[in-house]
Amino acid sequence: MLKQPALEKLEAMRLHGMAHALREQAGSEQALDLSFEERLALLVDRQLTWRQNEALQARLRRAKLKANACVEEIDYRAARGLDKSLVRALIQESAWVAQHENIFVCGPTGVGKSYLACALAHKACRDGYSVFYTRAAALFRDLALARADGSLRSLLLRLGKIDVLVVDDWAMSPLVESKRLSIPSIPKLLSMIQWAHA
Template sequence: MLNHPTLDQLNTLGLQGMAKAFSELIADPEAAGLQHGEWLAMLLDRETVYRQDKRMAARLRYAKLRHQAAPEDIDYRAARGLDRQFVQELLKGNWIDGHENLIISGPTGVGKSWLSCALAHKACRDNRSVLYVRAPKLFDELALAHGDGTFARRSKNLGTVQLLIMDDWGLEPLTAQGRHDLLEILEDRYGRRSTVVTSQVPVAEWHGLIGHATYADAILDRLVHNAHRIELSGDSLRRPKPRPKA
């Protein structure tokens, strides 16, 4: 079948959602009974959905989330101290609008990273920019960036993204350069953007982990004092469940 002139125009204008809907409508005999206003409403609706989906896909690609975690899949049944009402409030995103932070702590395997990615996924849905990084890898990359001249660009990206997820914080002590870099990142974000930190190390031990009293005071002041906290507990969710006895 030859292309309809209107279809050509829609594609030329970059209205791919409307073009696809138009192709489906002209191929559907039942669509002949629709009024002009109904046709237009359907075309506009499909274009809106197409653009929303495209933006969402772009945000998720940029975020590079560790887990494909959706907020609807958060497990509140496992005994790990997760408060449903509090998490539902976090999912609304008001704390991100208020440029507040979030600390998720607890032993390995209780779902800290997964929960942070679920919150980040919801932020992407809400048209917010998100970036996920693992703290050990981040500091290695920043050390290399100092040498190849890309630190300023990398630091800018970390400073301007609306929600930064810093996963697995505290697995190893910070170097002198790492302390300085972290302080600069948090200084750029403080009062302007929100940061999520997940850690196996209790917050009370972070001061010693940073390894320099002056830096530790400055870093924790910018990270902890305005942070919401989720303290998870319990057994690792990764452990295989025992099979029921026959």
């Protein structure tokens, strides 16, 4: 018989995965055939899996990725010039993130650049990295507002803590001269972020 106080204590300690697994074990006759150590190992495994799933969901919410893109659904049959071996190399534990490498996805409109970028970012999230997706216009607006209200360093520090920053629609329309002077180039944006950490 399952003790309700034990379940309540597990929930109070935020061991929700373990509590759920314990309820399942209480209703399973097969669990009775397992030793105490085996049942405990199953409870611990379930709790670890629950925590990892919760952390992944939190990273994905914070990432605000545009599309429900994932690397497993990339279509290599379309004539987009995708190098399958290169993409496979990039998705191997998202090593490019750990090595602080940048990826620029270039091509004509409609070939799936945003989807590919979001798919790589989604894989990075699954591998435990923090990700943030934004459109260039929104990023430049936020930078201009932060510069105006004096919070630029704070914004750059927040951006610098992100492992993968996906900036979409970088050069979608020509810039007027006044905006061109206030919008940083990619190397300048990266150096600004590094400056904020110095």
